[in-house]
Amino acid sequence: MDNFEFYSPTRFIFGKGRETEIGKFASRFGANRILMVYGGASAERSGLLNKVRAALKEAELPLFELGGVKPNPRSGLVYKGIDICRENGVDFVLAVGGGSVIDTAKAIAGGVPYDGDFWDFHIGKATMQSALPVGVILTIAAAGSEGSDGCVITNENGMHKRPGGSELLRPRFAILDPELTETLPPYQTACGVTDIMAHVLERYFTNTPDVETSDRLCEALLLTLVNEAPKVMRNPKDYQARANIMWTGSLAHSDIVGVGRAQDWSSHEIEHELSALYDCAHGAGLAVIFPAWMHFVLEHDVDRFYKLAVRVWGCETSEDRLSVAKEGVKRFTAFLRSLGMPTSFGELGAKEEDIPTLVENLFYERSGKIGQFVPLGRGECESIYRIAAKA
């Protein structure tokens, strides 16, 4: 196990109807003037935004709004949000939505007190020194941004999607009401589950030895998803399964299951170029890329793939560890398919002829390789895109 520091001061407020307490929590966490960031139609239609507006009015907290955040959130709205905050003396950013909304809110929160371009934080040009506090009302279990210190933004100037982050961006509170996720279309629910699984797997695949605690915790979250996800696919109103998935999503990305070990994250990087170029759902892109990545790197550490196959995918133990390891990847892929996820380039709307562009974008302004488990250069990444294209 490696040395580490872990600090997760987010207050998780979990359960049915908890979003009605937003006024109390915003006040308790020092909000005076709030910017509410959100997506669009669904939160408006469901009445959630009006509920929040009413609660904040009741708490006498002046409210400014920035709607229209889309999946794979863009830099344009971040600049707009920073302007609104500066012009109106906003001192708290409230995200009402999923990962894209939360990431936009975080990028705004970090950008407001910074003199330069917020994009500096995404290309390693600057380290964040301060940020406005962020609060969250979550509407989809997926990105885990409500409990994480990171945010991913796509720069419209070139459509590069890059992660950024700082401990300062961990939300002060996150209200998690599983009921809010009951009306999601099945495809979005499945994309969310895939994203959560991917967050665990990016941590699971490590070369750090002797990490039994976090291995077991990773497996626990995966086993939970294997058990609970089919329930919500069958019955979207299964509150209890929604609740388990939602809490798993927050834990998966809070890093509690990833400390003390090198983490990989190359599948995420490789996927980001797909969703940046085709504007496909991040979870769907991961469903295509992760199995391809697994095929490519499996022989680097058959034992780890074997362990995952036995402990999570229920494979029988065997002396033929390679076959069991491969069977695990097969079962993982079949599980994604059972959720209705695409697992090939074609299903995603991606084109084999774009692979050189994808690789070019992936290594744009990037020095060195990506990933830790098996560091990948241009050639290796191209191979992984090609495996996905042939899947």
Place this chain on the structure above:
Amino acid sequence: MDNFEFYSPTRFIFGKGRETEIGKFASRFGANRILMVYGGASAERSGLLNKVRAALKEAELPLFELGGVKPNPRSGLVYKGIDICRENGVDFVLAVGGGSVIDTAKAIAGGVPYDGDFWDFHIGKATMQSALPVGVILTIAAAGSEGSDGCVITNENGMHKRPGGSELLRPRFAILDPELTETLPPYQTACGVTDIMAHVLERYFTNTPDVETSDRLCEALLLTLVNEAPKVMRNPKDYQARANIMWTGSLAHSDIVGVGRAQDWSSHEIEHELSALYDCAHGAGLAVIFPAWMHFVLEHDVDRFYKLAVRVWGCETSEDRLSVAKEGVKRFTAFLRSLGMPTSFGELGAKEEDIPTLVENLFYERSGKIGQFVPLGRGECESIYRIAAKA
């Protein structure tokens, strides 16, 4: 899953040699004048206390000291510590030790700004409104107090051992250096492992339905201990196994694996009277009481015991769920024995004729039953003591 709030703002600083950074962390968390609370001989002998003294001197932080904390920590030292803090304008309490030291430090931290008797917080007479910040350098993986909001103190006036707690008592930081635990006697190491397991099991046994996420997380921590504990019993200098156990201990009691579900805690309550009366190690007392409690309550929810037996104790699945459930308890008891733990009254130095006194003490100043999984009155608790006495 029940509604819940989870807030764990402790900064965990994990790894070899991290205790040398104490000056930096104490300063960062606002310490100006520090009370260092510790046990005795071993921390002095190992040179740890001198290391801390030197680091705090280097950071120019005035230091006051309170040594002599013993297992099952007493109210007397708490009063003494409160006096030292008040007389010297101490604004930060640093615990260097294990659960007893940390709990003493926490009780002092809560008592200093309170006008009444700190014991009020342990008998439900008052709710804590403020507390001095607490920091920890951990020397044994066991109580998990470094990451929890509780503390257990024994009142010398009657030898009643009672838990107290407040969110305000969560340590601001906890330095976890597994190497510091390598010199512990095997018996203490084993008591620690038993205590950690008990913290997980108190959460595991619940009547709350649909708690797959936390069930799986509990099982993950138990599986880790089953894997790692024998390694340190064989080789006390196994740093990696020590590291996994230490981090498991902090997670087990931070409540991350216990949210959203009713928790039991009757075995802890029943044990507290043993360690209060005989001054035995808490972990050893738990090794005697927990299996007895399991025998007594097993038929209340055979399915839960069956699940534990299959998932953690490696029992084969079977239609005869009751036998498998019982086999699980048997394997748990055998595991405790393999660590060198006592599993009977006699081995602990407890006497059957004291059972009426134990029951009397357990229900002293207590109204109602104890526990949640199966609420227990005087008669039921007496039965559990008798099962332990006959084990």
